[in-house]
Amino acid sequence: xxxxxxxxxxxxxxxxxxxxxxxxxxxxxxxxxxxxxxxxxxxxxxxxxxxxxxxxxxxxxxxxxxxxxxxxxxxxxxxxxxxxxxxxxxxxxxxxxxxxxxxxxxxxxxxxxxxxxxxxxxxxxxxxxxxxxxxxxxxxxxxxxxxxxxxxx
Amino acid sequence: xxxxxxxxxxxxxxxxxxxxxxxxxxxxxxxxxxxxxxxxxxxxxxxxxxxxxxxxxxxxxxxxxxxxxxxxxxxxxxxxxxxxxxxxxxxxxxxxxxxxxxxxxxxxxxxxxxxxxxxxxxxxxxxxxxxxxxxxxxxxxxxxxxxxxxxxx
Numbered sequence: 001x002x003x004x005x006x007x008x009x010x011x012x013x014x015x016x017x018x019x020x021x022x023x024x025x026x027x028x029x030x031x032x033x034x035x036x037x038x039x040x041x042x043x044x045x046x047x048x049x050x051x052x053x054x055x056x057x058x059x060x061x062x063x064x065x066x067x068x069x070x071x072x073x074x075x076x077x078x079x080x081x082x083x084x085x086x087x088x089x090x091x092x093x094x095x096x097x098x099x100x101x102x103x104x105x106x107x108x109x110x111x112x113x114x115x116x117x118x119x120x121x122x123x124x125x126x127x128x129x130x131x132x133x134x135x136x137x138x139x140x141x142x143x144x145x146x147x148x149x150x151x152x153x
Numbered sequence: 154x155x156x157x158x159x160x161x162x163x164x165x166x167x168x169x170x171x172x173x174x175x176x177x178x179x180x181x182x183x184x185x186x187x188x189x190x191x192x193x194x195x196x197x198x199x200x201x202x203x204x205x206x207x208x209x210x211x212x213x214x215x216x217x218x219x220x221x222x223x224x225x226x227x228x229x230x231x232x233x234x235x236x237x238x239x240x241x242x243x244x245x246x247x248x249x250x251x252x253x254x255x256x257x258x259x260x261x262x263x264x265x266x267x268x269x270x271x272x273x274x275x276x277x278x279x280x281x282x283x284x285x286x287x288x289x290x291x292x293x294x295x296x297x298x299x300x301x302x303x304x305x306x
């Protein structure tokens with residue numbers, strides 16, 4: 001269950017930032033994900049990765065976005081009223097994501113918009129940002145999610 | 154190894170479309186991925202999913218993008234010259250992705266640009282599109298990748 005008070009579309013506050021907690025990936029987890037989905041040398045081969053500009057294994061950007069999604073589901077998104085997402089407007093992988101480093105995420109509400117065709121729902125446009133322990137932004141994505149409104153009493 | 158002739162930045166042809174093959178996800182795979190990264194009911198709970206507008210389990214959008222990335226690495230991207238990606242400009246999850254359906258992907262080169270600061274490399278901007286067996290587009294993403302140029306002889 002999300003440890004917050006967001007249950008329906010109505011509860012998202014434009015301009016508000018919601019902390020999402022943090023994750024740390026092990027090198028084994030990074031290699032396992034990338035072996036399955038993004039088997040490039042700097043994601044799966046420690047020796048090859050050591051010789052690149054990254055200096056060692058880094059997470060697939062798709063692993064980083066997925067791990068951040070998990071924080072969103074665990075700590076914010078109201079899954080009972082969630083209707084899915086039409087997409088993302090932008091993803092930026094600003095800095096490499098390394099093993100054994102704790103990354104914390106923050107969800108920022110940009111806009112909340114009522115559906116024009118369906119009165120029981122609407123869309124939240126948000127930006128989710130990921131930071132390293134030095135406070136540097138390492139990734140962000142901006143996109144939309146559809147949610148039901150709170151039913152009339 | 155990629156089963157094509159793209160080895161370096163120079164080999165990407167603007168305007169060309171490269172077929173990437175196809176993938177099929179089982180319901181177990183969809184549930185496993187989403188349990189780990191996107192545990193919303195319509196991704197992990199067959200009974201709950203049956204009662205939604207989707208009519209059954211659908212893949213997390215992040216699973217769809219990751220599975221498509223795997224096709225790119227297996228069938229096109231030259232991993233020896235790949236330097237990673239700065240991000241995506243757009244992702245659209247246009248239609249649900251269901252278990253036991255074969256989805257095929259096509260990679261389209263939009264632009265190839267030399268780096269202004271580093272003469273040995275450049276960026277490819279591309280759109281990767283995913284289609285269902287009916288030929289309907291179900292997902293696309295547009296973004297960039299950095300690649301080394303072919304070394305002088």
